[in-house]
Amino acid sequence: KAGVTQTPRYLIKTRGQQVTLSCSPISGHRSVSWYQQTPGQGLQFLFEYFSETQRNKGNFPGRFSGRQFSNSRSEMNVSTLELGDSALYLCASSLGGPNNEQFFGPGTRLTVL
Amino acid sequence: GQNIDQPTEMTATEGAIVQINCTYQTSGFNGLFWYQQHAGEAPTFLSYNVLDGLEEKGRFSSFLSRSKGYSYLLLKELQMKDSASYLCAVRERQNSGYALNFGKGTSLLVTP
Numbered sequence: 001k002a003g004v005t006q007t008p009r010y011l012i013k014t015r016g017q018q019v020t021l022s023c024s025p026i027s028g029h030r031s032v033s034w035y036q037q038t039p040g041q042g043l044q045f046l047f048e049y050f051s052e053t054q055r056n057k058g059n060f061p062g063r064f065s066g067r068q069f070s071n072s073r074s075e076m077n078v079s080t081l082e083l084g085d086s087a088l089y090l091c092a093s094s095l096g097g098p099n100n101e102q103f104f105g106p107g108t109r110l111t112v113l
Numbered sequence: 114g115q116n117i118d119q120p121t122e123m124t125a126t127e128g129a130i131v132q133i134n135c136t137y138q139t140s141g142f143n144g145l146f147w148y149q150q151h152a153g154e155a156p157t158f159l160s161y162n163v164l165d166g167l168e169e170k171g172r173f174s175s176f177l178s179r180s181k182g183y184s185y186l187l188l189k190e191l192q193m194k195d196s197a198s199y200l201c202a203v204r205e206r207q208n209s210g211y212a213l214n215f216g217k218g219t220s221l222l223v224t225p
Contacts, residue, residue, distance in 0.1 A: 004155075033213065042217035043156070043200065048210055055210030090155060098143055098204070098211060099163065104155035 002027065004093050004105035012111045018079040021108045025072050025093030031055075032074040033102060034066060037088040049074050050096050078110075086112045117216035119201050124222045125191055133186045133219045135201030143211055147175050147186045148200040150218065156200055159186065188221075196223045 005024045013019050025032050034046040045058040049068035066076040072093075078085055088109050092102035116138040125131040137145070144163040148156035162168055162177035162184060174187040188195055198218040204211050 035215075043202075043215035045212050045214055048212070050210065056207050056212050058212065092213075099161070101146065101158045101161060102213060104148075104157070106155050 004091060004103050006089075006091055006105040006108050008108060009106065010109045010111075012113060013081050014113050015081055015083060017081050018077065019081060019110060021076045021078075021089055021091075021110075023074045023076070023091035023093075023105055025074070025091075026103055029093035029095055029103075030072055031094045031096035031100075031102075032068060032072065033092045033094075034074070034076050035090045035092065036060070037090055037107070038086075043090070046076070081112045083112050086110060117201055117203055117214060119199075119216040119219045121217070122220045122222070124224060127191055127193060127223055127225055129191050130187065130189050131191060131221065133188075133199050133201075133221070135184045135186070135216060137182050137184070137201070137203045137216075139182075139203055139205050139214075141206035142179060142203065143206050144204040145175075145177055145184050146202040146204065146213065147173075147184075148202060148215075150198045150200060152197075159199075191223050193223050193225070196221060 007022045031050045033048040037043045048056040052068045063079045068074045088107045090107045092104045094100040094102045119135045147159040150156040160175035167176045172189045177184045200218045201216040
């Protein structure tokens with residue numbers, strides 16, 4: 001069974017640009033969650049999608065958005081990039097129930113110059 | 114993760130036992146997870162507690178006390194490969210779903 005995949009693995013952008021990151025969950029998983037990881041703040045929850053609907057959202061500005069497609073693949077978009085958006089962006093998939101563990105992808109390393 | 118506290122760093126010797134503590138505050142507790150993350154890699158699941166008590170899984174055990182908002186991860190017979198960051202994460206019921214909120218992680222260094 002293939003794991004969670006994320007593309008691209010590395011990305012360099014400049015301030016003001018926008019970026020789209022992609023996540024393909026484990027086959028059969030309907031929940032995809034996105035996290036931002038930085039050395040100072042650790043892992044912070046961005047949002048969760050389940051069956052194409054945003055089910056939950058963390059405390060990030062509206063520049064961070066996402067969506068989920070009918071095949072459960074998810075994309076995350078960040079507009080008007082700031083230097084502070086440089087981070088590792090991780091997605092995790094699960095079956096979606098309260099007791100289900102999340103499986104993480106390898107992440108996308110975003111650098112904003 | 115500002116309501117989830119765990120030590121920043123710990124050092125232990127190969128073959129020893131180490132306990133990593135985690136305290137949390139939440140109004141919608143729905144389970145506590147421990148993840149291991151090696152440098153440059155994704156977090157991997159270690160354990161899950163939703164009821165009070167001890168869950169044992171080989172060299173790893175995790176304990177939960179919901180009334181005290183406290184958990185610990187116990188690693189026995191430490192090996193060099195156990196050097197990693199250990200993340201405590203609390204699942205909280207929010208809106209129509211669940212959010213997994215992480216502590217900042219404990220960096221464990223295992224020395225010979």
